[in-house]
Amino acid sequence: MAYDKSIAAFEEAYKVIPGGVDSPVRAFSGVEGTPPFIERGEGGYLFDIDGNRYIDYVQSWGPLIFGHCDAQIEASVIEAVKRGLSFGAPTTVETELAQEIVELFDSIDKVRFVSSGTEAVMSAIRLARGATGRDNILKFTGCYHGHSDSLLVEAGSGLATFGTPSSPGVPADLTKHTLLATYNDIESVQKCFAESPDDIACVIIEPIAGNMGLVPADEEFLKQLRIICTEHGALLIFDEVMSGFRASLTGAQGISSVKPDMVTLGKVIGAGMPVGAFGAKAKIMAHLSPEGPVYQAGTLSGNPVAMAAGLTSLKKLKANPELYVDFTAKATKLMDGFAKAAAAANLPLVTEVRGSMFGFFFSEKAVKNFDDALDNDSDTFAKFHKGMLDKGVYLACSSYETGFICTQISDEMIDETIEIAYEVMANIKG
Numbered sequence: 130m131a132y133d134k135s136i137a138a139f140e141e142a143y144k145v146i147p148g149g150v151d152s153p154v155r156a157f158s159g160v161e162g163t164p165p166f167i168e169r170g171e172g173g174y175l176f177d178i179d180g181n182r183y184i185d186y187v188q189s190w191g192p193l194i195f196g197h198c199d200a201q202i203e204a205s206v207i208e209a210v211k212r213g214l215s216f217g218a219p220t221t222v223e224t225e226l227a228q229e230i231v232e233l234f235d236s237i238d239k240v241r242f243v244s245s246g247t248e249a250v251m252s253a254i255r256l257a258r259g260a261t262g263r264d265n266i267l268k269f270t271g272c273y274h275g276h277s278d279s280l281l282v283e284a285g286s287g288l289a290t291f292g293t294p295s296s297p298g299v300p301a302d303l304t305k306h307t308l309l310a311t312y313n314d315i316e317s318v319q320k321c322f323a324e325s326p327d328d329i330a331c332v333i334i335e336p337i338a339g340n341m342g343l344v345p346a347d348e349e350f351l352k353q354l355r356i357i358c359t360e361h362g363a364l365l366i367f368d369e370v371m372s373g374f375r376a377s378l379t380g381a382q383g384i385s386s387v388k389p390d391m392v393t394l395g396k397v398i399g400a401g402m403p404v405g406a407f408g409a410k411a412k413i414m415a416h417l418s419p420e421g422p423v424y425q426a427g428t429l430s431g432n433p434v435a436m437a438a439g440l441t442s443l444k445k446l447k448a449n450p451e452l453y454v455d456f457t458a459k460a461t462k463l464m465d466g467f468a469k470a471a472a473a474a475n476l477p478l479v480t481e482v483r484g485s486m487f488g489f490f491f492s493e494k495a496v497k498n499f500d501d502a503l504d505n506d507s508d509t510f511a512k513f514h515k516g517m518l519d520k521g522v523y524l525a526c527s528s529y530e531t532g533f534i535c536t537q538i539s540d541e542m543i544d545e546t547i548e549i550a551y552e553v554m555a556n557i558k559g
């Protein structure tokens with residue numbers, strides 16, 4: 130494939146945008162080559178400015194569960210645009226979207242909308258601290274919860290790709306309140322609580338981690354986590370910004386029996402528009418301004434155009450719950466295909482699937498936590514990524530990201546992808 134126009138565009142972008150990108154992982158730093166610049170999407174395909182076509186397994190990093198340019202979502206957005214882009218005043222579409230979410234999630238009585246996953250988690254943490262009157266929070270190594278200061282500690286994907294455990298510009302005075310435990314390791318959690326038994330406001334976790342590759346939490350681990358949080362009066366926050374509406378209609382909560390105290394959402398609820406949300410039982414949400422003293426606000430929060438996109442998307446998902454059976458079947462077929470291709474090329478590969486989410490590591494052993502994930506063969510991944518891209522398959526450009534199936538990925542597209550994977554893997558070995 131020729132990438133001449135994209136390479137030129139990247140050089141131009143580099144002059145005026147740091148690294149040429151508005152979010153670091155887009156820069157292709159962990160893989161070979163430079164990023165294709167996208168002209169448009171159509172269903173399950175992406176088209177770059179050189180005219181190359183790709184099967185899109187990234188889907189804007191998760192939001193596009195109906196693929197690109199879904200007719201109904203597009204129509205509702207255009208209708209909303211015609212009424213005005215933003216009012217900074219209440220609209221009924223916010224209530225409608227809130228009602229859909231409250232109806233779906235047992236753990237949510239009330240929900241507030243913001244404009245990104247980062248904002249959702251940052252606000253949920255403030256609310257947890259405000260509601261409990263405690264400062265410390267506990268997170269897991271390799272889980273990513275957006276780029277707010279308190280959470281930018283050992284945070285997976287973009288940071289793992291760049292080998293930066295945390296970031297300059299984040300005062301140690303802030304991160305000293307962030308305790309770190311190991312994913313799927315309850316003893317590491319017990320240790321944190323032993324050191325800080327009455328000061329932990331909340332434990333935040335991706336119940337299905339998607340930012341160190343796809344690494345689901347064990348059910349028993351989540352159960353123990355629930356018990357410890359309840360014992361110590363710490364709130365359990367499920368960050369389902371990625372897994373929400375992806376792993377199942379209700380995310381990890383549709384798969385696990387464990388119920389959190391608070392939930393953060395994003396990605397799919399905006400269907401490609403900037404939306405995040407955080408919700409909990411009414412008693413916790415009552416601490417939030419203007420009902421309570423914990424401040425949180427946003428000029429564009431609950432933006433009517435973004436709400437319209439999210440509402441249409443959620444209604445479509447709710448009306449077609451069988452979609453998740455299809456997503457799982459397709460993701461499983463894809464991962465089984467990759468596994469067979471790897472075996473044929475004598476490459477070690479481990480795979481995971483949760484609903485429309487899939488992940489794979491060039492690794493000998495199952496991945497249970499971030500250290501396991503770091504053991505993957507990232508050189509082989511880089512070669513695989515480049516080979517697939519050159520043959521028209523757009524995969525996430527880091528071995529620490531999750532892939533996605535959308536309604537517009539057909540069985541034929543998956544067959545084609547597997548065939549290409551056989552070729553590419555065979556070449557890596559040869």
Ligand SMILES: *Cc1c(COP(=O)(O)O)cnc(C)c1O
Nearest residue numbers: 245246247273274275368370371
């Ligand atoms: C993507 C993501 C975020 C951050 O969301 P943004 O919209 O990128 O700010 C937070 N938590 C999880 C689990 C995510 O996957």
